[in-house]
Every structure is written in C-alpha cells, then in structure tokens.
Amino acid sequence: MVLVFIDQSEGHIKKSSFEAACYAATVAAQLGTSAEAVLLGVTSDNLSSLGNYGVKKVHTIANETLTNFDAQLYTKAIAQVVETTNADVIVFSNNTTGKAVAPRLSAKLKAGLVTGAIALPDTSNGFTVKKTVFSGKAFANININTPKKIIALNPNSFNVSITTDTAEVVPFNTSVDASKIVVSAINKVTGEVSLSEADIVVSGGRGLKGPENWGLVTELATLLGAATACSRPVADIHWRPHHEHVGQTGLAIAPNLYIAIGISGAIQHLAGVNRSKIIVVINKDPEAPFFKAADYGIVGDAFEVMPKIIEAVRKIKATA
Amino acid sequence: MKILVCISKTPDTTAKIAFADNNTKFAAEGVQWIINPYDEWYALVRAIELKEANPAVVLHLINVGNADNEPIIRKALALGGDEAIRINSEISDSFNVAAQIAAIAKEGNYDLVFTGKETIDYNGSSIGGMIAELLDLPFISHAVTFDIEGNNATVTREIEGGEEVDKATLPLVVSCQKGMAEQRIPNMKGIMGARTKPLKVMEPIAADILTSIASFDLPPVKAGVKLVSAENPEELVRLLHEEAKAF
Numbered sequence A: 001m002v003l004v005f006i007d008q009s010e011g012h013i014k015k016s017s018f019e020a021a022c023y024a025a026t027v028a029a030q031l032g033t034s035a036e037a038v039l040l041g042v043t044s045d046n047l048s049s050l051g052n053y054g055v056k057k058v059h060t061i062a063n064e065t066l067t068n069f070d071a072q073l074y075t076k077a078i079a080q081v082v083e084t085t086n087a088d089v090i091v092f093s094n095n096t097t098g099k100a101v102a103p104r105l106s107a108k109l110k111a112g113l114v115t116g117a118i119a120l121p122d123t124s125n126g127f128t129v130k131k132t133v134f135s136g137k138a139f140a141n142i143n144i145n146t147p148k149k150i151i152a153l154n155p156n157s158f159n160v161s162i163t164t165d166t167a168e169v170v171p172f173n174t175s176v177d178a179s180k181i182v183v184s185a186i187n188k189v190t191g192e193v194s195l196s197e198a199d200i201v202v203s204g205g206r207g208l209k210g211p212e213n214w215g216l217v218t219e220l221a222t223l224l225g226a227a228t229a230c231s232r233p234v235a236d237i238h239w240r241p242h243h244e245h246v247g248q249t250g251l252a253i254a255p256n257l258y259i260a261i262g263i264s265g266a267i268q269h270l271a272g273v274n275r276s277k278i279i280v281v282i283n284k285d286p287e288a289p290f291f292k293a294a295d296y297g298i299v300g301d302a303f304e305v306m307p308k309i310i311e312a313v314r315k316i317k318a319t320a
Numbered sequence B: 001m002k003i004l005v006c007i008s009k010t011p012d013t014t015a016k017i018a019f020a021d022n023n024t025k026f027a028a029e030g031v032q033w034i035i036n037p038y039d040e041w042y043a044l045v046r047a048i049e050l051k052e053a054n055p056a057v058v059l060h061l062i063n064v065g066n067a068d069n070e071p072i073i074r075k076a077l078a079l080g081g082d083e084a085i086r087i088n089s090e091i092s093d094s095f096n097v098a099a100q101i102a103a104i105a106k107e108g109n110y111d112l113v114f115t116g117k118e119t120i121d122y123n124g125s126s127i128g129g130m131i132a133e134l135l136d137l138p139f140i141s142h143a144v145t146f147d148i149e150g151n152n153a154t155v156t157r158e159i160e161g162g163e164e165v166d167k168a169t170l171p172l173v174v175s176c177q178k179g180m181a182e183q184r185i186p187n188m189k190g191i192m193g194a195r196t197k198p199l200k201v202m203e204p205i206a207a208d209i210l211t212s213i214a215s216f217d218l219p220p221v222k223a224g225v226k227l228v229s230a231e232n233p234e235e236l237v238r239l240l241h242e243e244a245k246a247f
C-alpha cells in the first residue's frame, strides 16, 4: 500500500497535498496496490473528496493537539498509521511540513528517503527516484535500498488529474502526547499566492531600481493570479521581503510560467528557477545571461515595456 | 549551554556542474569548495552571536567527511567556535551522516543542535530532522529567527505563505535559513586563532546506509529564446496566451 500524508494548515488542506495524492495513486497503480491517505488534526474540509485524487481511504487523527504542527508528534502518529496499515511507500509533498517530518520518519522506520523527487519511481530494477540536486542545476537518480520507502515530491512536479471517486474516511484511534512546541503566532501574508505552489511567478531584480517601482511586478501578478518573487540583492537591500528571494540560496521553484523583469540571470539565480516550464525575460541588456535560459524575451527597458504588457494582459483577462 | 553546529562542504555556487565515471560521480577536479552557505551564514553565525551574548556558551562544530574537509573546518573555526570534531568517514547517505552526528550530540549532551536548512549540492534537507528523531528531541525546521532566554527558545520558522512563531524549551534541534543572521567575513585574528583551536578526529560508528546514488543527469538544453521587439510587447502577451498557453 502507498500512504500519502495530507498536510493541512489552520484546518485546510494545502494545495500541494492534492498533487502528492495523485502521485501516490499513480505509484500505487504502478506497484499493483492502492493508495490511502493520512491526515492529522482537525479540519473542516470534506475529506471524502480526497478520493477525487485517487486515494481509497483517509485515516484521520482528528486530535486538537495535532492541528498545530509538531514534527515529533506528527512522526509518531504517521509511524503508527504506517505500521497498522502496513504501508510500503510513504509520500509527502516536499513543503515545509514534509521537509521536517519525512526525514524524522525515515530515521524512525529506517526507511530510505528521497526528498525533492520530481518523477515517478523507476521500479524496473529496484526502486529509483529522480530528484533535483545542485539546486536545480542537475538531477540524481537515487536507489532506495530498504523495504519501506519514503518520497517527498517537489511541488509542481506532477500533473493533477481528477475523478469523481470518493474516499472512505476512517478515524484512526491512538493517544497523542502533549506537544513540546507551543505555536504562539501564525502570520500569513493574506491575499497573496504561495510562491512554492504558484503556477505563475512574476519576479523583479535590481533593474527595477527601487521598491517604489514594484507596482509593475505586483500589478501583473495580480492580473495573472501569480505569486511575486525577487532576486537575492533585492531582498538583501530590503526592497522586498526575504521570503520572496528565489535562487540557489533562496527558494527553488518550478512554476509553469516564470517572468523575470530586470534580473541578470546569474548562475545562482538560475539554479532556483530553471525548472520553470516557460521562462520569459525582460531585460535591457541583450547580453544578460538570462536570455540563454529563456523561452521568450524582450530586449528593452522594463519601464517602457511593462505598462504595455500589463495593458495587453488586462485586455485578454477582460474578454476571458 | 552547549551548542553543536553541523558544517558541510559544498562546491562553490559558481562551480561547473558536470559528472564523471559514466555519470555516477560529481566531477570534482578543479572545483572550489566552500562551507555550505546555510551552515555558515545562518547556523554558525547565529550560534557565534549566542556565544558573544553569553560567554558561558560552549560552541562546537562538527563535520562528517575525510581529511580533505579540514580547510573548510578551519575556515569555520576562523569565524568562531571553541573546537571542531571531524568524523572520519566518506559520505554515504544522509541517514548515515545523521547517525554519526546524533551519536556525538548524545554523548556530548548538547542543548542545541543547529544545521543549515539544506546543502546546496544534494538539497536533502534531511540531516536536522533525522538527528532530532535519533535523539528523540523536538525539531524546528527552516528557522528564520532564533532567540533564547534561559532554557526557553523562541523560534520563527517559514511556512507556506508566511511565518510561524514557536516556543520550545531546550534541548532542541533547529535547521537554519536566511534571516537568522548576516554573513560574516573572518578577520585576521580569527584566522590566526583557528590554527590552534582543537580539531578532533573521530572514527565513525557503524550505521545503516539506506540509499545510494545510481546516476546523475543534466537538464535538457533549451531550444533557444524567441525574442519579441520592444516596440511590440503586446506580441509577447499574445504568444504566451495563444502559443504557450501559459495563462
């Protein structure tokens, strides 16, 4: 059986969990078995609809303590579900929760772990999973050599397909210890699209000259339903918040569309964005290295080009 | 308070990424090595700041690797820390590395173990969590701030679309990222002092290896950029909408 961990935040399932569920269901089909899910904490979402993403059963531990995240308690709870259901493969989304829990579970179960997976396992000769390495500059194929296996799937790596199937929701009975971590505040930037899960990302660099010009980025992002990002120096000089910094030492992302405005395309920047499916570069310097990694581009002044792009997108959106 | 900071060695961020031996090994010839930026800029510097604020803090660094790693360890000691431990082992997989560090952390009774959020070569993001599990300690990952009063830590960590503030008591394992501290450049005094700081070499314990690298691939080369005239940006929007169907 393939067990997928469904991640919730403040009672709502995270988007990347649906992708992980579809991935788990496909791995299960490949192994000739079925996929089930585990969800911890109290949610108000309709869990049987997780069946739409291919899981047959959802094991829930609807305990208030688990509504807040604690990697230690989560690991204990998931390990119990793994043991009771005899799951062989456990799938996480490689998001902030997955990155904290999957390694713990790996150590607890002595189950080999691949984080940052981007493809289905190759089971033709053992169990090999492709992952990104060198911050997106290369891939490694990793053999998992243990009976139990854990995969943490990079967000935006797998196509989500939906059916009308529903899942059976079954409470999992267990006791939960007191948490050693007290969550004293959750501060979310509301109304913005989460960068790691976004389909479209609009990003600005030092070429935009100052934070007062960021309207060019945010306006386009709002029209496209996109997340905003920036290059490292832009975050370092506090034109934009740190969590927007993408690249080798920031967030690595893989949206469908990445629009880079006034960013030179230094190797460390490319490392975090080169898995984007379509890269668009707007830069006034024809020699900017970013053009070598781009699919579409305009050599031109962002301050002249961007207002026209924004207007053209607005027109299309208005007639859509 | 005793702090253990995990340090790893990675290729410089501008290193050419290529593979040897039938794509089974990173081609390391001529590569410049650095301390993994997350370990150096955030985990180590924050730990040094904690020691500066409270001289009673004992700060040790640990690296798992062969003798080639010593220049990197000395460089870390030049920034700060009282002594370093090197576990003399060829890197195998993250579980094996974590098991080495956990054994030392347990024996040394450290109150706080810091790691970087990930290494920039294998991007595993696994060592901190594994150490915490092996020690049965709480783990806070992707920390952007860390403050301590007595035994009580306040840690801000990144979550999707924002931040969460957590409180926990020591002992604790924390993985660190941007925000924790600012990069420092070692000064002459630090570099001279680092030469005489203890660097203990210890043999590895027997621990499992759960995974192995079968091979590496490089991403496919892009077909080339389609340039649109700056006089006609509307054409770019049309191509993205109609040809690429990107929105």
Ligand SMILES: Cc1cc2nc3c(=O)[nH]c(=O)nc-3n(C[C@H](O)[C@H](O)[C@H](O)COP(=O)(O)OP(=O)(O)OC[C@H]3O[C@@H](n4cnc5c(N)ncnc54)[C@H](O)[C@@H]3O)c2cc1C
Pocket (backbone or CB within 6 Å): A204, A205, A206, A207, A208, A230, A231, A232, A233, A234, A245, A246, A247, A248, A249, A250, A261, A262, A263, A264, A265, A266, A267, A268, A269, A272, A282, A283, A284, A285, A288, A300, A301, A302, A303, B013, B037
């Ligand atoms: C160890 C290390 C790690 C690093 N990690 C990262 C990382 O994770 N992410 C990251 O982004 N960087 C990282 N860097 C920094 C990286 O090397 C570059 O310095 C950085 O990406 C440059 O940012 P930028 O493109 O915004 O600025 P610049 O390099 O200054 O480029 C600005 C660009 O804007 C263009 N421009 C100027 N005016 C206009 C205009 N009016 N219209 C259109 N275009 C214009 C210019 O032609 C230029 O190409 C790292 C560096 C090191 C050493």
